[in-house]
Amino acid sequence: MQMNTGVAMSLWCEEAEDAERTPVRTADGGQAQLRAAWDPSVSGNRVIQRLLHMEDRYAPSPLYISIIQQDPQRREELCKWTLEVCCVCGCDEAVFPLSVSLMDRFLSATLSLPASPHCLAAACVLIASKLTECDNIQSDALCAAADDNFLPSDLREMERVVLGTLRWDTAAVTPQDFLPHFLASVQEWSEGGDSEQERTTLRRHSDTLAAMCVCEPRFLGTPPSLMAAASLNCALRGLSDRGRTQRSAMSLRLAELCQADLVVLQYYSRMIECALHQRLSSGLAEAPTEKGDEMEDERAGTPTDMREIDF
Missing domain, CATH: 1.10.472.10 (Cyclin-like)
Incomplete structure (x- = not known):
């Protein structure tokens, strides 16, 4: 079979550096990111199982x-x-x-x-x-x-x-892929429910803890699902007002979601807290700085306070 050499076969899409763009602006003049609203129908155990099946590949x-x-x-x-x-x-x-x-x-x-x-x-x-x-x-x-x-x-x-x-196989599974599904499953399973502000805070702190794990060599090779579950577990323990029994039940639920033993989840949660305290202490020892005005409304003194992490 002969191929037509006159036809250019390329998957590369050339960029236009000077292409005109029309960014979406917010009310205060900033540039906004277009995002789809959270869709519960694309979450749940089916999606988590699919992510778990794919994570070892990357x-x-x-x-x-x-x-x-x-x-x-x-x-x-x-x-x-x-x-x-x-x-x-x-x-x-x-x-x-x-x-x-x-x-x-x-x-x-x-x-x-x-x-x-x-x-x-x-x-x-x-x-x-x-x-x-x-x-x-x-x-x-x-x-x-x-x-x-x-x-x-x-x-x-x-x-x-x-x-x-990488043979163009770039859509890897990361801890951030698991976090919204884990958070939605835990809150749906637990009694009551957190407010929108509390959910946003939990997600933000979990994202930051997961990013810290990505930087830490000690977590290299750890499954993204376990990093996400341990990060969310630390955020729940540090920020949630729920009782100890309910927090333990939520930790057990997270272990089930990431298909890990509860002991393993607790071990990685302690590793994250240890790494966090090391970064907080090193950051305070090297260059203590004043906290920004925009952080004044956040809860202080928690084991997962993100404001002084020195990455």
């Missing part, structure tokens, strides 16, 4: 994990830089964990850092932003975040290399 290799555990500093620095870029550029909370997942899987396949590690991290952020955001981050913004250590052309080439190495 796990980094055991060899890569053992190498990182011996010398975790370089990966930690890249993760912190990636998180800073995502925060500065206002990326969706799903961009950062997906970016790190792409980077870990790429390094699992190559077992070597490219000449510009920050270009690799930026390419992973660019891919993750295209997958999760309606208005993805621009190449120029990523180059500026790296102090122009690489050009937009270098970034696009690195993007091609990452996509080719």
Whole structure:
């Protein structure tokens, strides 16, 4: 069978750097993200089971994990830089964990850092932003975040290399994929119910704890479902006003959802709290800063207070 060589066969979609965009603006002049409302029909046990079935497919290799555990500093620095870029550029909370997942899987396949590690991290952020955001981050913004250590052309080439190495299989399962389903299932199962503000606070703190786990080398290789369940368990223990018996029942429910033993969930919850306290203490010891005015309405003194975490 002969192929027609005159037809260009390419899956690559070229970007137009100077394309005109019409962003949606909020009432105060800021740029808004278009989001679909939460649909309960696409949640529940069926969706969780599907995510559990897929998560092992995107796990980094055991060899890569053992190498990182011996010398975790370089990966930690890249993760912190990636998180800073995502925060500065206002990326969706799903961009950062997906970016790190792409980077870990790429390094699992190559077992070597490219000449510009920050270009690799930026390419992973660019891919993750295209997958999760309606208005993805621009190449120029990523180059500026790296102090122009690489050009937009270098970034696009690195993007091609990452996509080719991963065979375009980029929609990995992350802890942030499980969190809304776990939170909805736990609140639906438990008696009563939290207010909308309490649910938002639980989700935000769970997201932050899960992001911390992504940065921590000790959690590398941990199933995303277990990280999500342990993060939500820590947030529930630190923020919920429910009694001890009900919190224990909710922990048991989370263990059932992520298909893990309750002892394992509690162990990882303690690991998260230990990592959190270490970051809080190191942040206070290095540079104590004043809290922003926008945080004054949040609860203080909880084991999962996010305001002083030094990533």
